[in-house]
Amino acid sequence: MKKTISSLLTAVFAFTAFGFNSTDESTNSKPQTYVLVHGAWQSPYVWDTVRTNLEKKGNHVIVVELPAHGTDATPVHILSINAYRDKVIEAISNVDGKVILVGHSMAGAVVTAVAESIPSRITKLVYIGAFLPASGQSIGDLAMSDPDSKLGPSLVESADRLTLDVKADQLTNLFIADGNASVKQKIIDNYRAEPAIPFGDKIIVTEKNFGSVQKAYIKTLQDVVISPRLQSQMIANARITTVFEVNTSHSPFLSQPETVSDLLLQIGK
Template sequence: MKTSVSLLLSAAVALSSLSSCAKEDEIPAATSATYVLVHGAWQAPYVWDAVRSDLIISGQKVLVVELPGHGADKTPPHTLTLDTYRDKVIEAMSKVDGKVVLVGHSMGGMVITNVAEKVPTKISRLVYIGAFLPASGQALTDLAFSDPDSKLGPALVPSADQLMLDVKREELTALFINDGSQAEKDRVIANYRAEPAIPFTNKVTLTKENFGAVEKVYIKTLQDVVISPSLQDRMIAGAGIKTIYQVNTSHSPFLAQPRAVSDLLLKIGKGINVVP
């Protein structure tokens, strides 16, 4: 009898072990992506702080690019072009094994578009967040001048040498983060720098074989008064983008509603389609 009980217990343990192994094998491995985040004009890497933290806590890898002439970078403005920005992003991406999810905001949309034309096979998805999305032959100024609903133009003050563009300080937070907390508005003001002007006028040359081959996603910013929702819709249609999400925020959703942005980026990175 003791022998029979011992055999039964051994069999039960073996079955339990096999069952446990089977269940573990059935659990999909955690999905991890590398995100490269590119800020827009009049901003700097600090704007991604909360989104970066959310992504890292979720097990993702994140690189935040500081564009030349922004943040702490002191590159002279007369030397800057859209290609200079492109090359800085490509340099950051070269440190990553495999493909990246490349994210651009505002003017950063011009940058990631230019990057995708140069190194399309390095990018799994392009993600535009309230961003300029040009067609071949267009510059940022071409798109901005076609946006009658934008309130940015009247607030711009060019420098005497035309190399820099300032935003009237009294208009700054109303344009970029009208729906943000006072603390975030204060951060925008504290980190503000005038914007190099030359890259705004640089046109992109795009091909179907390169830029056209990269999967694209657009996150619309519904309360945006810098790049209006109507211009966003026209750019989305022009690029033939089918995967479209939206956040009910101003021009800077990563400051106003960072969790909404990081949640969307996680879903995009995992290839999960959610209802916009």
């Protein structure tokens, strides 16, 4: 394990040459505020270990619970990407200064919308195995363009078309194939059907706003929900040059939380 992390950190420093170039020790140790946003079919619990690790280093961490996820009782028929966006903006509005905004999976579209709305409040925008729509694209558009994804055949639409379920026998295979038994059980125990409407909402971004925010992307190389090939295409389209790779499935903060924590700390320097 130590050898794996060592190799990863070596790659991290290599990639940093293209991105955030901070070598001053006083800058490196400055506490940051991280805002962490979970993806579809998940909720704030997925960040528990990463949150603890970041806080141990003196950082402030806010974990956002999106509407109709976790224990939130918002009716699914009133949801939209903008409702998700506004929940994140509300969390950031309670922070003094700028934040490092992190989005996973579906939340990649959410944090993109947030960055378009309040670019001056975001120091760095971080995507982890996440959808990154171009202007005029929706999550659904991107998902339909990903022939390598195994998610589609495992989805079951509700009769009212307001939610999407993942077939129970595929849930852990899709989201945490490389996790231990305990982590897989967490995914099962916290499962909740996903609101469908936001998947069709198109994101509009501009160079002036979204384009002005520094970005980093953490690729998930064993991902069968958002394939590495689609991730690479989105990275190229967004012209992101600060790119890291983790050899995990779709939920690296559960299977390799120490590695994800180290990467977020490196990005925050």
